[in-house]
Amino acid sequence: MLLTLLVLFSTVSFTIEKHYCGDVLVDVSVFVEAEKCEMEALEILQKKTCCKDEINVIQGQDELKFSSFDDLEFEQQLFLASFIYSYVNFFEGLSQQIVPHKNYSPPNLVRDIQVLNDTFLI
Template structure:
């Protein structure tokens, strides 16, 4: 139970970090006061009426709302100087070199079932634990 709870909390924290750093745009198209279409990540469909270039002659409006995510969590490898890049590279290489894979264990009898007991050996030999 404790291990499952830890996995659930870690997944929720990962999604929280992902959602807080993600930015997106919501595009809305209004015809008068009526919302015709709303689109996320793409352009909203129009109502089919031609919008004129002068602002006072048309009834359709487009509204774009951008939600920017935070950039503090972005770490670029290029922002480090040469000594820091060498340290990170050698540390990562040495860390992953610590873990060697175990040789595959071959169990020759895993496909065979044990023999059937024909008679009770303890009863035949009259060997009883007291």
């Protein structure tokens, strides 16, 4: 699960937009456009620029490398094949064993010998 989240977050791209009015940070926004200040409307009329926008684009990974079994070296292929073979054979079922006393029924008890001799396992 952790590796899936790692791949997901490494491939996601997003932008961080900041709006400054002078040297004061007015708004920071992720994924959407930052909110502008009221001074920017006056700047358009007066043709002065004290507001500025700063955009940081964080690029995700574009190319993912997919490896196949043939891309591995011979030693790595040998190790992987022997590991899988030993792992699969590790969970082999037990052979059917013969139980000689399967159909034997114990004799009926006439007296309880432990109670008669007062010997109990504690």
